[in-house]
Amino acid sequence: MLFAHVILFGNVHRSTFLIRIRISIYRTCTVSGFAFSSVAFAIVKSNAVLEGQSALLVAFLLFCYQTCDGTDGKQARNTKSGSPIGEIVDHGVDALVTSWYAAVIMSVTSTTFSEEYGFWFLTLAQCAFVASQLTLLHIGKQFIGQFDSQEGQVFVQGLCLLSGFGLRSYLWDDVLGRELFTLGGHPWEGRDVILSAAILQMGRSVLAYGYDIVSFYSSNKAIAKGKAAKKIESVRSFAYQATQLCIFVLLSRACYHRLEQWQWFFLSSFAIADLSNRVLVSRVVCVPTPWFTKCFGIMILAAFVGNDIKNVSGWVWVAAMAASHTGYLITRLRLFATALEIRLFSIPH
Numbered sequence: 001m002l003f004a005h006v007i008l009f010g011n012v013h014r015s016t017f018l019i020r021i022r023i024s025i026y027r028t029c030t031v032s033g034f035a036f037s038s039v040a041f042a043i044v045k046s047n048a049v050l051e052g053q054s055a056l057l058v059a060f061l062l063f064c065y066q067t068c069d070g071t072d073g074k075q076a077r078n079t080k081s082g083s084p085i086g087e088i089v090d091h092g093v094d095a096l097v098t099s100w101y102a103a104v105i106m107s108v109t110s111t112t113f114s115e116e117y118g119f120w121f122l123t124l125a126q127c128a129f130v131a132s133q134l135t136l137l138h139i140g141k142q143f144i145g146q147f148d149s150q151e152g153q154v155f156v157q158g159l160c161l162l163s164g165f166g167l168r169s170y171l172w173d174d175v176l177g178r179e180l181f182t183l184g185g186h187p188w189e190g191r192d193v194i195l196s197a198a199i200l201q202m203g204r205s206v207l208a209y210g211y212d213i214v215s216f217y218s219s220n221k222a223i224a225k226g227k228a229a230k231k232i233e234s235v236r237s238f239a240y241q242a243t244q245l246c247i248f249v250l251l252s253r254a255c256y257h258r259l260e261q262w263q264w265f266f267l268s269s270f271a272i273a274d275l276s277n278r279v280l281v282s283r284v285v286c287v288p289t290p291w292f293t294k295c296f297g298i299m300i301l302a303a304f305v306g307n308d309i310k311n312v313s314g315w316v317w318v319a320a321m322a323a324s325h326t327g328y329l330i331t332r333l334r335l336f337a338t339a340l341e342i343r344l345f346s347i348p349h
Contacts, residue, residue: 033068034093036061041100045262050107051163058104059160065097066153088329091133091280095273098129099265101156108159109172109191113261117195122265123252124202126272127245131209133276137283138213138238206245213238241279244296248275251299255317258306263314267302270321271295274328294324 040061047054069090102122103113111117136142162168176190217235252268259267274295302317 029068029071030090030093033065034097036068037065037093037097037100040065041103044100044103044107047107049110050104050160051166051168053164055108055160055168056164059157059164062101062104062153062157062160066150066157069094069097070150087284088277088280092273092277092329095129095276096269098125099269099272101125101153103265104156104160108156108163108168109195111195113265117199119253119256120199121195121202122268123249124199124206126268127249128202128205128209130245130272130276130279131206133279134238134241135209135212137279139216210238210242244275247296248272248299251296251303254303255299255306258303259314259317260307263318266318267299267321270318270325271299274321274325277325277329294328295321298324 040058043054043058043061044050050058099122102125105111106113106118106121111121113119113122132142159168162171172191176194179187179189180193181188214235217238248271252264252271255267256264274293278293298317298321302314305317307314
């Protein structure tokens with residue numbers, strides 16, 4: 001552990017007050033990983049197509065993020081220093097970085113979020129992340145799927161390396177850019193097939209997670225009816241949560257047409273982080289997941305109003321979403337009182 005000690009000397013009650021602020025190594029890894037991934041995302045956002053030294057730097061930063069992300073949990077378990085606050089920080093970082101990775105893939109493949117591929121790739125990746133968390137909430141075991149997230153991160157880093165060494169243009173444009181067939185009057189190239197396959201795979205993952213949860217409740221009738229001891233979740237609550245994901249997709253689609261590209265990107269990223277963190281809070285403190293959240297209300301306003309208000313940018317909806325989610329987490333901190341890392345000690349003379 002790393003300790004920062006601040007000693008305050010005073011004469012009140014002839015005591016010396018010692019405030020100890022403990023900074024956990026694993027939490028430092030989590031924050032550092034988020035910093036690495038955010039810098040990588042900033043580089044991607046500032047470059048229309050990721051290539052050259054920028055691509056190599058992004059590959060290195062993503063490798064650093066993956067290392068930190070794979071280390072923090074093991075470090076917390078080995079040192080027995082884990083806490084619900086640390087878990088929710090790590091979970092929130094992973095939710096946002098899921099969108100960051102989608103942006104990296106879109107840049108490497110010369111695809112933008114203004115295309116249909118961009119919308120469905122990001123949206124289904126976000127839904128797959130939440131659906132994976134729902135398996136942990138309902139079944140007690142997180143299902144990742146055949147294509148592990150770690151393998152996916154290595155694959156993205158490989159794409160960045162190819163782009164950095166100048167091979168992206170040859171493979172993506174010259175080899176995969178050739179027309180393969182025509183379907184419905186639209187010419188399909190090799191890269192269209194690859195992007196469509198990736199999107200279908202993520203959609204299949206979401207359905208597979210839902211099927212696993214329903215199968216679990218089907219084989220446990222008492223749990224399905226909510227009769228098991230301390231079991232607040234049921235097949236009915238999963239139906240509500242699945243409906244929430246469907247509502248999110250519909251609202252995200254509406255905002256996609258009403259906002260600018262990056263406004264929609266950040267709005268949906270914060271919204272999915274809010275939904276997934278509510279799933280985590282429900283699992284940690286054993287409270288039911290809410291049916292309607294503020295994030296849906298903000299998305300509804302953004303879908304109806306968009307950028308139509310004079311002198312008001314669409315970024316106001318992004319700011320409102322971020323503020324709403326931050327406020328939700330702060331008000332829930334009292335539920336994690338046992339994990340507070342600031343303690344006050346009185347040492348008598």
